[in-house]
Amino acid sequence: MAIMEIPRRETAALPATPRRAMARIFSPSNSTSPISSFSSHFTSPKSSNTTSEPMMDENIEKAEAMITKWDVKGSTFAKFTSLFQENRKEAKDFVNCVKDLRRAMHFLVSERASAGKLVRAQNLMQMSMQRLEKEFYQILSANREYLDPESVSSRSSTISRSLSATSDDEDDYSSDHEIQRVGDKISEVERLSVLAMSDLRLIADCMISTGYGKECLTIYKIIRRSIVDEGLYRLGIERYSSSQINKMNPSALEHQTKSWLNGIKIAVKTLLHGERFLCDHVFSSSEAIRESCFADIAKEGATNLFRFPELVAKSKRWPEKVFLLMDLYEAISDLWPETESIFSFESISSVKSQACSSLHKLSDSVRTLLTDFESSIQKNSSKVPVPGGAIHPLTISVLNYVSSLANYSGVLSDIIAGSASPTQLPLPESYFESPTVNEMPTSAVSVRLAWIILVLLCKLDSKANFYNDTALSYLFLANNLQFVGKKVCATSLKCLLGDDWTVKLDRKVKLYAANYELMAWNKVFSCLPEKSQEDMSPDTVKTYFRQFKAAFDEAYRKQKSWVVPDGKFRDDIKLSIKSKLVPVYREFYNTHIEVLKGDRTLKLVRFSPDNLGNYLSDILQGTAVLESSSSSLSTSRASRWLP
Structure with a gap:
């Protein structure tokens, strides 16, 4: 692996007054290498009464033997071998030698020792820092797999316990004993992560305490920032x-x-x-x-x-x-x-x-x-009635949109809390039984979604006026409100709007359906006497049959092109019509059909009571655009978002 070019501290010739020069080197405020903000880490060790110049000379001698052995500019072995990878016990000894050297340098400065000793010690210090810089870089580079954020993050709790154990007894650092003390609970990857992190901390502490924090930080920032940037890009x-x-x-x-x-x-x-x-x-x-x-x-x-x-x-x-x-x-x-x-x-x-x-x-x-x-709902300007009174595309798109909003009720609650109340919008408060302004659900999200639906219902009410046939306009409203209720009950909207809301909506649907039934079939009902009389003349009977046939034909013809997309709703409507019409017609038919027997005008009696029900089964199946096709047409652009 190629070794990163590490900034080196050149050994400058000492001034004529070496003690003053060394004092400046050890002064955090004057040091050219340490970062001024980190000066608190470079303090003189506490003095000891047992400290002597021979002892400090011995420390320098020991440090020189260890440091020169691992001089990066020395032997080929030292140049291409990692100290911490080769022998972690010796690596610990190396760091201790640097600490002893630092104490000796402080002593020499305080005792005004000879310039030669100070120069020798300073050269050794720079040599040791170059080795630690290289070790720091190699550990960061060679252990990327074990120091990648994913590994560190996912195992942070285990690594924390292991690192805590390693820091309890510094003497155990020299081997894997500190990991073994934790037990066999950690994996090999965790073990290597712990060792690499411990080594990095040991080197960083040593370099910062000796005033070389800037070099240490420069290497760390370059390597780790590239890892973060690459991680974000990936x-x-x-x-x-x-x-x-x-x-x-x-x-x-x-x-x-x-x-x-x-x-x-x-x-x-x-x-x-x-x-x-x-x-x-x-x-x-x-x-x-x-x-x-x-x-x-x-x-x-x-x-x-x-x-x-x-x-x-x-x-x-x-x-x-x-x-x-x-x-x-x-x-x-x-x-x-x-x-x-x-x-x-x-x-x-x-x-x-x-x-x-x-x-x-x-x-x-x-x-x-x-x-x-x-x-946009209020401004919808389409004036073309939906064929057959089917579901309006606006109804489908709005309900899809609102039901999707309901799935975000938690987020919406945070977002719209404290926002302007929808009651300020210019809509008639009395238009719709539920939710009216005073009856809307209490939560902010429920109020907002209920209001959007109310805006839709007001718009649908105005669009119903585009139908020339009043009965069809009521069928249109019944269809669309029924669709709204069905969509609400099938989604999380039901929980937000509540049972009272859906009950009152259903009541409105039934009212519109009843109005449709009354307007569409009133003429047919009026063609039959309220009470059948047996002494009715043949001409009167013929007139009733003739009028009923004409009225039923007209209603059947129109309503065959009308549509109720929901099958159950359609069956309920037809059953209601049949239950009111067929019994009345059957009574009239059974009472007066004998009068017309043998008469050529019997052809006026087109419908028997039984096949009248068959004709009713054909209505409301019309050729208008059904719910499914309307949905695909109106929501094609939003299909990725709206159900």
Whole structure:
């Protein structure tokens, strides 16, 4: 594996006053390498009465033997071999030697030791940092499989326990004993993850404490940011501008939104959560470093992640877009606890602000689309009556739309809470028995959906006036309200609107059906005497039969082209007509048919009581567009969204 080119700290010639120069090197405010904000990590170790110059010289000698052995510019073995992979016990000894060297350098500075010793110690320190930089990079690179956010995130609880166990006793770090102490409950992947994370933390602590935090952070940020960016890209999270979103047609925007929805949960709960967990562990010694590091790695990608819904919300509108927006709103809301936890640092609070902004824009857009939809119902200008009094395409599309909205009742409840009451719309409060303004369901969602249906019913009432035949206009209203009730009872709308709503709607349907029956068959009923009289003259009987035949023929002819799409509703209507008409006709027929026997005018008696019922079975089956074809025609564009 090619080794990353790591920034090196050049060994400059010391000034004429070496003690002052070394004092500046160990002063956090003057160090050129350490990050000033991390200076608190570079403090002098506590002095000890037992410390002596010979002891410090011995520490330097031991450190020199270990550090030069692993000098990256030394032997081929040291150049191409990983210390932590080759011998973790020796790696621990190496870090301890660096700590001892640091203590010795502090002592030499405080005791104003010779410049030669200070130069020697400083050179060894830089040599050791170059080795640790290389080890840090190699561990990050070689263990990507075990340090990928998915692995870290999914095993975070197990890894946390294991890491906690390893930190209890530093002496166990030198081998796998710290993992074995945890038991056999963790997998090989978890074991390797724990070891890699422990090694990274050990190196990071050492480099930061010696003033080389900048080099350590630079390597970490470069590698881990590329992993986050690549992870987001693989999840389909791309960076879009407002103009790019606006240029997308509905199909393309839907596809991109679905891709975002499929990726957001993994992006937050796995990718970003895992990255935060890893960063917190590796740089556990300093909250300031953890915050700066995670911000540089994740801030841009996370901001872009949560900005996409806002761009969608602000793009051009069409009715079915409301479902996309609610899906986006729900996804962000569901992940809000994780978002707050992951981006708890003040420096990355803008990510949470972006998520909140997207929720706000999504809410505004959903409310606007609902208002637009209500307005579109009111503005529907079609004046062509639906053939046969069938279901109007507007009824089908509105009920499909509203029933789909009902499936989002939880999201809608959050979105429309506190929004303007629909009672402010200019509709007649007394038009419909239920829901009237005072009888609407109490929840905000129920009120809003009930109101949309009321807007539809008012529009249907005006469209009924386009029929020249009053009976057909009532049949049209009965058909459409029956369809509304059936759709409500078959979907989650029933739970939202309640039993009282459906009962009162059914009452209205029956009223319209009765009005249709009265208007369509009153003339036929009037052709028969209210009470049959046996002493009726033949001419009078002939007149009644003649009038009945003409009236029935006219009603039959017209109503054969009318339609009731719902089979049960159609049978109920025909049964009601038959139960009223056939018994009256049968009584008249049986009483007076003998008068016409042998008379040529017997042909006036076209219908027997039995075949009268057969003729009635043919009505309301008309040639008008049936519910199924109306549905496919009116909802073809919205078929992906509306059931």
